[in-house]
Amino acid sequence: MTMTTRPGGRGSPFLKGVRVLDVTGALAGPYCTTILSDLGAEVLKVEPVSGDGMRARRMGPGRRSLPFDLIHRDKSSLAVDLKAPEGVDIVRSLARRSDVLVENFRAGAMARLGLGYEDLRPDCPDLVYCSISGFGQFGPMREAKGIDLIAQAYSGLMSVTGSTDGQLAKAGFPVSDLGSGMWGAIGVLAALLRARAGGGGAYVDVALADSVAAWSLWEVADYVATGVEPAPLGTAHRLAAPYEAFTCSDGATLVLGAVDRAWEALCAVLGVDLSGDARFATEYERFVHRESLAAILQARFSTATRDHWMEALRAAGVPCGPVNGIGDVLTDEQFAERGLFVHDEDRFGQPTIVNTPIVADGAPRARGPAPVLGSDTAAVLAGLGYDDERIAALVEAGVVGVRPSPGAASTPPPASEPVTDSARAVRAPR
Incomplete structure (x- = not known):
């Protein structure tokens, strides 16, 4: 409810x-x-x-x-x-x-x-x-x-x-x-x-x-599964991709498009057809090739404003959100309504x-x-x-x-x- x-x-x-x-x-x-x-x-x-x-x-x-x-x-x-x-x-x-x-x-x-x-x-x-x-x-x-x-x-x-x-x-x-x-x-x-x-x-x-x-739940899971020491990933997620921040023409937005439904909607919004690329055919393959994938998506995000992309992504049901500065946070309408x-x-x-x-x-x-x-x-x-x-x-x-x-x-x-x-x-x- x-x-x-x-x-x-x-x-x-x-x-x-x-x-x-x-x-x-x-x-x-x-x-x-x-x-x-x-x-x-x-x-x-x-x-x-x-x-x-x-x-x-x-x-x-x-x-x-x-x-x-x-x-x-x-x-x-x-x-x-x-x-x-x-x-x-x-x-x-x-x-x-x-x-x-x-x-x-x-x-x-x-x-x-x-x-x-x-x-x-x-x-x-x-x-x-x-x-x-x-x-x-x-x-x-x-x-x-x-x-x-x-x-x-x-x-x-x-x-x-x-x-x-x-x-x-x-x-x-x-x-x-x-x-x-x-x-x-x-x-x-x-x-x-x-x-x-x-x-x-x-x-x-x-x-x-x-x-x-x-709080090291994801990192412990990664290390136990692979035996490899987890390394810094910037804004990327430890276990999924695309799941990171992309720079738009006037700011950055955090985008979560890892699962198949969100992935297909993300590609449609960005106007990129990657359906025939085996590197991105499954959630696991997208994660394995996350650096190559991020480069392709970044090229598209940089062509328009943050608000443009977020409006389109939200309408398509793709989780996303702005990377706010502290000044943005203090004047944000959502936080104001919540009394934070x-x-x-x-x-x-x-x-x-x-x-x-x-x-x-x-x-x-x-x-x-x-x-x-x-x-x-x-x-x-x-x-x-x-x-x-x-x-x-x-x-x-x-x-x-x-x-x-x-x-x-x-x-x-x-x-x-x-x-x-x-x-x-x-x-x-x-």
Whole structure:
């Protein structure tokens, strides 16, 4: 059945009432908790007193950090120094009131702070604890530094990405980070189901390298079948042809004409008769001779505009689509109708927000801006039973940071080393 109407949003958010403690930095961990937030969870971001390092990445003079705001929208902010015992006590207390904790430090870093899963488990038996790291919590690569590009290379992705002349390339998007965030969210949701059913908490271990290597389905099938190392193919498909991008007179279009019905329609649209050429008689032969076939088709595509060919191909039932730039994507009518990009600076404090691509009754998606550093520290501590005098003492000692009142001087960074620097000793978050 084809759905022709948009979900009405009548139900309550899927994760209403779920409390997530976000002890993350950079991209993979924050993306995981943003997905949970967009599904309705209440997310408290724990960050250094000096602020998450991503806050410093401003994309223009006088503007807030767009990268930070994109991946921390709808969250609250607790500024706390995890090097200080009092800071660790605060996070332990919050864990007892949380359903989920997500962290993405190097393996073992949270345990060295006394905040590992086994440290918290006695007091938090139902806690779902998710660790995202470069290579996971066990194995010979456990201690190795793992960032997005390293994971792309280690997982085999970089060996099959790039042009047919052997020039390697990374994926254009940080797929290791984003994919790990997605796998983390999937694991958390599954563990929450078990916890809510009375099965207790769980430890979810996600690795950047695993996340990308798990997508190598076609490449593994190719290698197992042939024994030959898969190589970069540009835009071509690993197992079918024609199935790639062709350059038109004013742009490129991706065309899928591998199966017989689409192949015949493609030839008719292009006005080429290849019915008598044995090289292209079957799907398999077209795949074997894909380079020769691509050259013939490219000569025809270059004679007219992209829109001309796409209109004709779509009318004939041949799958095709434009190769869009980011500027095209941000103004595309389909994405606009789906609400994937939200252009509302008054609401989000930034001109554009990238939404979570889950459209469903009960999924609220992006709702509000990212928090100001320490904007919720005082309220969080008060909720834990700290009185004003004790909160003030913690601020004075540099253990926590609070958002200053309007017109007040900003709280200076603590004299002691902030957690952003200490993270180098306990292994920096991804």
